[in-house]
Amino acid sequence: MAIDPGLRRLALRTLLAAFPGAEAPQWAGDLLLDGLAGHTLFGANVVDPGQVARLTAQLRDARADVLIAIDEEGGDVTRLGHRTGSAYPGNAALGAAGDPDLTRRVYAAIGADLAAVGINLDLAPTVDVNTAAENPIIGTRSFGADPSLVALHTAAAVTGLQSGGVAACAKHFPGHGATVSDSHLELPTVDVPLSLLRTRDLPPFAAAVEAGVRAIMSAHIRVPELTGTGPATFSRAALAGLLRDELGFRGAIVTDALEMRGAAGAAGSIPRAAVAALAAGADLLCIGAVVDLELVEAVAAEIAAATTDGRLSLARLEDAAARTAELAAAATLRPVDAAGRPDFALGVEAARQGMRFEGSDDELRDPLVVRFVAGYSIAEGKVPWGLAPHLANAEEIEVVAAETTAESITERAGDRPIVVVGRRIHSSPAARTLVEKLAIDRPIGVVEMGWPSSWRPAGVQAFVVTHGASLANSRAAAEALGLAR
CATH class of the missing domain: 3.40.50 (Rossmann fold)
Known part of the structure; x- marks a missing residue:
C-alpha cells in the first residue's frame, strides 16, 4: 500500500539514519530533501578532519538544518579518533581528577573539534552512575560510582560541550550503570525500587536538565517497577512521566540505536521498535549503524501506518517532529579557530590529573x-x-x-x-x-x-x-x- 507523502515526510523528520563510507550516497541526501532529520556518523565515515568537514558540507548542501550526530565521548568511545585513540581522557579519568572546571574545558575542546568539522549533535556525555564494577558496557565511560560526583561533572560536561553550539545528549536514561549485561546484545534488567533509582541513578540527569542539556538518550534497559516488561525506550512512565513530568525536561528525547537487541529484539523489528518509542514519548530515533534506504523507508512506512491503526497518534508524531526541529535550530555551530585539531596538550594534562x-x-x-x-x-x-x-x-x-x-x-x-x-x-x-x-x-x-x-x-x-x-x-x-x- 502506498504511503501518504505527508505522513512519510513527518515520519522522516523523527529519524537519524546512517550510511557507509567517507562520502554520502545519493539516497542519503535525497532523504534529507524529503525531510529526514539527519544522519549519525560512525568510525567508518571518518578518515581525517578535512574529509569529515567535506562530508558534513555535502549533507548541508542537501538541507541546511540537518542534524549530524556522532558518539564522541572522549576516552574509550571515540569516532574522530578511532584510528589512533582519543586525544582526551574519558569520564572515569575526569571524575577521578575531581575538577569540574577541567571537565568543562575538556568537553569544550571536544565541542570545538566537532564544530570545526560540521557536527552539531554529540551523543554524549555518558552520565550513568557505574555502580556495577563489572558493567560490560559503561565502565570507564562513567564519571564514577557516586551520584553526587557524577551529577557535578555531568553539568560541567554539558556546559562545556554546548558552549560552542554543539548539542549535548546525556545518556542513558534512566541509568545504565547498574547493569551486568549489554543492551546491544540483550535487554538488561535493573530490578530496583523507584526510590533507589531516584537517589542513585537520576541525580546526574536532573543535573543535565538544570544545565540546559538539549537532548537526553533513553536506554534499552528494563526497570520492572517503572517500565514493566519492556525497555525504558518503550515506556511512557519513564519518558513522559519520569523524564518530562518529574524532571521537567523539555528538550528532545533521543533513543539509543533501535537495531540493538534491547530494542529491536523486544519489539520484534526495527520498524516496530520505532513506533513503540514514539508512542512512549521519544522524539528522535537513532536507527543504528547498519542502515540503507530500504530500512529507512520501512521504518517511515511503519510509523505512518501506526498513525492510522491506533498505535500512534498523529499529534504525538507531530510533537516529536517539532521537538526534533527545535533541536536542529538550537544546534547552531559557532565559528572556531581550530581546523579540527584536537587539543592534545589539554587531554594529556587532564589524563595526568585523573x-x-x-x-x-x-x-x-x-x-x-x-x-x-x-x-x-x-x-x-x-x-x-x-x-x-x-x-x-x-x-x-x-x-x-x-x-x-x-x-x-x-x-x-x-x-x-x-x-x-x-x-x-x-x-x-x-x-x-x-x-x-x-x-x-x-x-x-x-x-x-x-x-x-x-x-x-x-x-x-x-x-x-x-x-x-x-x-x-x-x-x-x-x-x-x-x-x-
Missing part, C-alpha cells in the same frame, strides 16, 4: 612492555590502545594471557624489567596469574587502563591506574613510568 600512581619506577628503566589483548564493547569498537605510540626505547609486545606462560615472557625480556599493560586485568584469572608469577623474580610494573579494582599483586614495583585507554591516558602513563619519547 591517573593514580602507586609505588616507584626506579627499577623499571628500559623494560619489556607486555600488553594483554583485551576485548572491546560494541560501543567502543576496535580502537588502538597501549603505550607503544609513546615509547622512547622500550619494546612492546602483545600477548593473549591465557595462551602465554611466564617463562616465555621472561625469556623474551632477558635481564630487562617488565611492564604489563591491560584493561580489567583483575577480571582475567590467566592475566592475574601471569603478573603474579612474573613479579616473583624481577621488577614488575602494571598499567591498568580499564575500570579499576582493589587487586594489587604482591611484589609489584609500580601500579598505575589510568581510568581509560585513550591516546592521552597512554601518554600520561608512559611519562609517569619514564618511558615516553
Whole structure:
C-alpha cells in the first residue's frame, strides 16, 4: 500500500539514519530533501578532519538544518579518533581528577573539534552512575560510582560541550550503570525500587536538565517497577512521566540505536521498535549503524501506518517532529579557530590529573612492555590502545594471557624489567596469574587502563591506574613510568 507523502515526510523528520563510507550516497541526501532529520556518523565515515568537514558540507548542501550526530565521548568511545585513540581522557579519568572546571574545558575542546568539522549533535556525555564494577558496557565511560560526583561533572560536561553550539545528549536514561549485561546484545534488567533509582541513578540527569542539556538518550534497559516488561525506550512512565513530568525536561528525547537487541529484539523489528518509542514519548530515533534506504523507508512506512491503526497518534508524531526541529535550530555551530585539531596538550594534562600512581619506577628503566589483548564493547569498537605510540626505547609486545606462560615472557625480556599493560586485568584469572608469577623474580610494573579494582599483586614495583585507554591516558602513563619519547 502506498504511503501518504505527508505522513512519510513527518515520519522522516523523527529519524537519524546512517550510511557507509567517507562520502554520502545519493539516497542519503535525497532523504534529507524529503525531510529526514539527519544522519549519525560512525568510525567508518571518518578518515581525517578535512574529509569529515567535506562530508558534513555535502549533507548541508542537501538541507541546511540537518542534524549530524556522532558518539564522541572522549576516552574509550571515540569516532574522530578511532584510528589512533582519543586525544582526551574519558569520564572515569575526569571524575577521578575531581575538577569540574577541567571537565568543562575538556568537553569544550571536544565541542570545538566537532564544530570545526560540521557536527552539531554529540551523543554524549555518558552520565550513568557505574555502580556495577563489572558493567560490560559503561565502565570507564562513567564519571564514577557516586551520584553526587557524577551529577557535578555531568553539568560541567554539558556546559562545556554546548558552549560552542554543539548539542549535548546525556545518556542513558534512566541509568545504565547498574547493569551486568549489554543492551546491544540483550535487554538488561535493573530490578530496583523507584526510590533507589531516584537517589542513585537520576541525580546526574536532573543535573543535565538544570544545565540546559538539549537532548537526553533513553536506554534499552528494563526497570520492572517503572517500565514493566519492556525497555525504558518503550515506556511512557519513564519518558513522559519520569523524564518530562518529574524532571521537567523539555528538550528532545533521543533513543539509543533501535537495531540493538534491547530494542529491536523486544519489539520484534526495527520498524516496530520505532513506533513503540514514539508512542512512549521519544522524539528522535537513532536507527543504528547498519542502515540503507530500504530500512529507512520501512521504518517511515511503519510509523505512518501506526498513525492510522491506533498505535500512534498523529499529534504525538507531530510533537516529536517539532521537538526534533527545535533541536536542529538550537544546534547552531559557532565559528572556531581550530581546523579540527584536537587539543592534545589539554587531554594529556587532564589524563595526568585523573591517573593514580602507586609505588616507584626506579627499577623499571628500559623494560619489556607486555600488553594483554583485551576485548572491546560494541560501543567502543576496535580502537588502538597501549603505550607503544609513546615509547622512547622500550619494546612492546602483545600477548593473549591465557595462551602465554611466564617463562616465555621472561625469556623474551632477558635481564630487562617488565611492564604489563591491560584493561580489567583483575577480571582475567590467566592475566592475574601471569603478573603474579612474573613479579616473583624481577621488577614488575602494571598499567591498568580499564575500570579499576582493589587487586594489587604482591611484589609489584609500580601500579598505575589510568581510568581509560585513550591516546592521552597512554601518554600520561608512559611519562609517569619514564618511558615516553
